Amino acid sequence: MARYIVRRILLAIPTLLTVLTLVFLLLRVAPGDPAVVILGQYASEETLQAFRERMGLNRPLWIQYLSFLSDLLRGNLGESLISGVPVAEQVRAALPYTLELTASGIFLGALFGVPLGVLTAVRRNSFVDYLGRTFSLAGLSVPAFFLGILLMYLLSIKLNLFPTLGAGSPGNLMDRLFHLTLPGLALGLVMTAYVTRMTRSAMLNVLREDYIRTARAKGLREQVVLYRHALRSALIPIISIIGIYSIVLLGSSVMVEIVFSRPGLGKIMLTAMKQRDYAVLQSVMVIYAAFAVLLNLLTDLLYGLVDPRIRYD
Amino acid sequence: MTDELVSTRAIPEWAVKERPRRRRWRTFLRNRTAVAGMVVALLVVMTALFAPWIAPYDPLAQNVFYRLTPPERTHLMGTDSYGRDVFSRLIWGARISLAVGILSVAFGMIAGSLLGLLAAYRGKTLGALIMRAVDVLMSFPDEILGIMILAVLGAGLDRLIIAIGIVMTPRFARLSYGPALAVKEKEYVEAARAIGSSDWKILLRHILPNVAGEIVVMGSLWTATAIRVEANLNFLGLGVPPPIPTWGNMVQSGIDQLTYAPWLSLFPGLAIMITILAFNMLGDGLRDIIDPRLQE
Numbered sequence: 001m002a003r004y005i006v007r008r009i010l011l012a013i014p015t016l017l018t019v020l021t022l023v024f025l026l027l028r029v030a031p032g033d034p035a036v037v038i039l040g041q042y043a044s045e046e047t048l049q050a051f052r053e054r055m056g057l058n059r060p061l062w063i064q065y066l067s068f069l070s071d072l073l074r075g076n077l078g079e080s081l082i083s084g085v086p087v088a089e090q091v092r093a094a095l096p097y098t099l100e101l102t103a104s105g106i107f108l109g110a111l112f113g114v115p116l117g118v119l120t121a122v123r124r125n126s127f128v129d130y131l132g133r134t135f136s137l138a139g140l141s142v143p144a145f146f147l148g149i150l151l152m153y154l155l156s157i158k159l160n161l162f163p164t165l166g167a168g169s170p171g172n173l174m175d176r177l178f179h180l181t182l183p184g185l186a187l188g189l190v191m192t193a194y195v196t197r198m199t200r201s202a203m204l205n206v207l208r209e210d211y212i213r214t215a216r217a218k219g220l221r222e223q224v225v226l227y228r229h230a231l232r233s234a235l236i237p238i239i240s241i242i243g244i245y246s247i248v249l250l251g252s253s254v255m256v257e258i259v260f261s262r263p264g265l266g267k268i269m270l271t272a273m274k275q276r277d278y279a280v281l282q283s284v285m286v287i288y289a290a291f292a293v294l295l296n297l298l299t300d301l302l303y304g305l306v307d308p309r310i311r312y313d
Numbered sequence: 314m315t316d317e318l319v320s321t322r323a324i325p326e327w328a329v330k331e332r333p334r335r336r337r338w339r340t341f342l343r344n345r346t347a348v349a350g351m352v353v354a355l356l357v358v359m360t361a362l363f364a365p366w367i368a369p370y371d372p373l374a375q376n377v378f379y380r381l382t383p384p385e386r387t388h389l390m391g392t393d394s395y396g397r398d399v400f401s402r403l404i405w406g407a408r409i410s411l412a413v414g415i416l417s418v419a420f421g422m423i424a425g426s427l428l429g430l431l432a433a434y435r436g437k438t439l440g441a442l443i444m445r446a447v448d449v450l451m452s453f454p455d456e457i458l459g460i461m462i463l464a465v466l467g468a469g470l471d472r473l474i475i476a477i478g479i480v481m482t483p484r485f486a487r488l489s490y491g492p493a494l495a496v497k498e499k500e501y502v503e504a505a506r507a508i509g510s511s512d513w514k515i516l517l518r519h520i521l522p523n524v525a526g527e528i529v530v531m532g533s534l535w536t537a538t539a540i541r542v543e544a545n546l547n548f549l550g551l552g553v554p555p556p557i558p559t560w561g562n563m564v565q566s567g568i569d570q571l572t573y574a575p576w577l578s579l580f581p582g583l584a585i586m587i588t589i590l591a592f593n594m595l596g597d598g599l600r601d602i603i604d605p606r607l608q609e
Contacts, residue, residue, distance in 0.1 A: 018449045026465055137346075137597075141537065141590035143544050146564060146582035149571065153579070157572050251454025255545050259568065269457075270549055273464055285461055292452050 004304045004311040012297045019289040024068050027282050028061065055081070055279075077283035082275055087283040090268055095287070097167050097264035098253055100176075104184035105249045109191020110242060116192065117199020117238075118231060121207065132196060139193020145255035148186035152259065155182060165261040183260045187249050191242075198241035202234035235306050243299025247292050337602050347598020353591035361407040368401035372558050381574050391576040393566070399576060402558035403584055409547070409559040410588060413474050414540040420478025421539075422532050425485025426524070430516045432486065433493035444490060447483040455480050455538065456545045463551050473552040477542050481535060488531055492524040530603050534596025537589045544585045560585045 035048045035057060043051075052058045056067065071078065077087035120132035156162045168179035206212065207230055215225045254266030261267075265284055272280035304311045341347055360367060369389075376396035384391045390399035432443035450458065459476050466472040496502065497520065505515050546552045547561025555562060560581040567577025 015449060015452065018445070019452065022449060023461070026461055029465060137593065138586075138590065141593050142586045143541050143548075143582075143589070145545065145548055146586060149564065149568065149578050149582060153571055153575055157575075247452065247454050251456035252545075254456055254460075255548055258549065269460065270551075273460060273551060278464075281464055285457070288457050289453065292454065296452055 001304065001311055005301060008297060008300045008304070012293055015296075016290065016293045019293060020069070020072070020286060021065075023282060023285045023289060024065055027278050027285075028064075072286065077286070078279045080272075081277045081279045087280050090280070091265065091283065091287055094263055094265045094268050097262050098257065098266065100180060101183055101187065101256065101262065101264060102246070102250050102253050104180055105187025105191050105253070106242065106246050108184060108188025109195045109245075109249075112188070112192040113195025114199050114231075114238065116196045118203055118226060120196065121200045121203035122226065124204065129200075132200070136193040136196045136200075139190055140197070142190065143255070144186050144190050144249075144252035145259050147189060148183060148256045148259040151182045151186055167260075167262045167264075179260075179262075183256045183262060186256050186259075187252060190252065191245060191249055194241060194245045194248075195238065199234065199238050202237040203230060206230045206234045232306075236303065239299065239302050239306060243295065243302070246295050246299075250288065250291060250295065340602050341598060344598040344601060346594045347601070350591045350594025350596075350598060353587065354595055357407055357588050357591065358411060360404055361411045364404045364408055368398075368404040370398035370401040372397065372402040372405040373556055374398075381570070383574075384576055390580045391574070393574075393577055394570065399563070399580055402563060403560070403581055406558045406560045406563060406581060406584070407588075409470065409553055409557070410540050410543055410585070412470070413477060413543040413552075414536045414592075416474045417477035417539045417543070418481055418532050418536045420474065421481025421485050421535070422528060424478070425482040425487075426489045426521070426528055428482065429486040429489030430493050430520055430524075433490050433497055434512065434516055434520065443486065447486045447490075450483040451487070455542045459542055459546050460549070460551060463546065468551060468554055470553050470557075473543065473546065477539050477546075480542060481539055484531070484535060485528060489524045489528060492527065493520050496520050496523045526603055530596065530599040533592060533599055537592035537596060540585070540589050540592065544589075 035051045035055075036043070039047060039051055049058075056064060059067075075088060077091060079086045080090075116132055120129040123129050152164055156164045162182050163179050166179060168175035168177075170176070212225060212230055215229045216222075220229075253264070254269065256262075257264040257266035258270065265287060268280065269284040269288075271277075272284060374397060376392070379388065379392045379396040381394055382388050382392045382396075388398050388400065390403060392398055393402075428443050428447070432440040432447075434440075453461075459480050462476040462479055463472060466476060502515060502519050505519050510518070543552065543559075544561040544564075547559040548565045550562060550565060552561065553559050555566075563581035564578045564585070567574065567579075567581075570577055
C-alpha cells in the first residue's frame, strides 16, 4: 500500500505542474497591458514603467515563469495589484470556508446517496425506486446556486429556521455549523443525486453476479448479502463517481458562496475578476487547481484502499 | 415436420422488413421520459425562436408605474424593480441559454472530435500530448475553467460561447479517442491506406462515421451541461452584460429581493432547471438506444 501511495503522489506532480503552467500562460495571453489595465489609460509612461518594474512584467517570460514557480514553492502568492494586500493572507482567511462547504457537500452526498441508491436498486421498479429516480434526475438538473436560493427562500425566509447570509462568527462552532447548513445542503443534495444514480446502477450490476446468489443460497441474512457482499464491490464505481463529482462540486461552490455571501475563495475570485486583478486571480486559480489535483489524488488513494487489485497494478 | 410449423406468419411483418433506423426510432418513442424531454426541449427551442411574437412586452421596456408587481393577469410572472415584465424577459432569455448551449456544444463537438481523432490516428507523441492536455483540462471544474477563459477573452455573448465551447472540447476529444483507436486497427482502414487515401480522408470518411452516433448522443446530454455552465457564468455576471436578459443574471439580480419579490429569482431559476432537465431526459433516452446495456 505504501508503494502505491508514493507512486500516486509522484504521478500527481507532473499533472499539477502542467496545470500551473496552464494557469500562468492563460493569464499572460490576456489582452491588454496589465499595467495599463490597472493604472488606467491616462497614467504617465514613467508610472507604467515603474509598475512593470515592480511587478516584474518587463522580464522575459521564462524568468517570470521560474519566479512564479519558486514563489509558489515558498508559499508566496504575490500581492494584490489593487490593494497591495498579500494574496496568501486573503487565501488563508478564505480557504477554510470553501473547504468546509465542499467537504460538507461531499459528505452529505455520500451519506444520503449510498443508502438511497442501495434502496432503489433493491426495490427496483417499485414506487420508492420511481421516486428516487425522479429525485436524482431533478437533482442532476438543478444548478446548485438555484437549489441554494430555493432552500434559502423556504427554510430561512419563509420558515425562519436558518440564517440567510454570511458564514457565522469564526470562533463559535455552533454558529458556523448553523450558517453552513443551507449552503452545505445545496451542494449535498446535488451530490446525493449523482451518488444515488451511480450506486443504483452499480448495485444492479453486482446483484446479478453469481456470488450474490451463492451468498443468498447459503442462507446469509439479506442485510449481510447487501452490505458485506454486494455494496463492497459496488463501492469502486461509487467512489469514482464521488471523486469525479467532487470536482463539479468545487466548481459549484463558487456560485453557492455568492448566493449565501460566504467569504470563501469564490468571492475572492469573482472580485478579482471584476477588478481585473490578475495577480489575485492567478493565485486563486492556482489554489483551485491544486484543490482539484488533490481531490483526484484522494480518489485514487481511496480506490487502492477499497480494491486491493488496483494496488498491485 | 411440416411447413406449417416453421411458418413465418407468427412473426409480424415490420420485424422482418424494418430497417435499423426505424427500429431505433421505435425504441426511442417507447421511452416516455426521453419523449417528454424531447417535447419540452422543442418547446424551449420554439420559445426562443419566436420570442418577439410570444413575449407580451418589450423585455427592456421600463415602466415606473408597475415596479415590483407580483404575478397577476397582465404580468404573468410579475415585474422587476425597473417595472420590466419578467415573463417577457424570461422568453427572451431562452435565446441566450439555447444559443450558448447549442453553439458551444457544436464548437466543442467539432474541435474535440477532431482532436480526439487526430490523437488516436497519429498515436505517439502528438497523440500523447493532446490526450495529456485533455486530462489536465478535465481535472478543472467546468465553471472555474470557464471563468479562467473569460478572464482572457473578456465578457460578451460571442466570448461566452467560445469559452464554454473550449470547456466542452476535452470531453468530446476523450469520447472520440477510444473508439477511434479501436477502429484504426480495422482492415478497412488498412485497405483505405493501401489504396492511397490521405490521412484526413481516412479520419473523416472511415473513422468519424463509426464514432458519430455516440458523439451526437453525448452532445445532447452535454448540452444540458453547457446550459448549466452558461447559467452559472451569467449568474456570476461574467457572461452577457446587462441589460440583455439571461436566466442567470435574472436570478442573480433577484437574490437581494428574495424576501419581498421572490418571483424575480424563482421563475428564471425554474426555467433553467426545466430546460436542463429536458436535455438530460432526452440525452439519457438517446444513450439507451445506442447502448441498451445502460437501460435499467
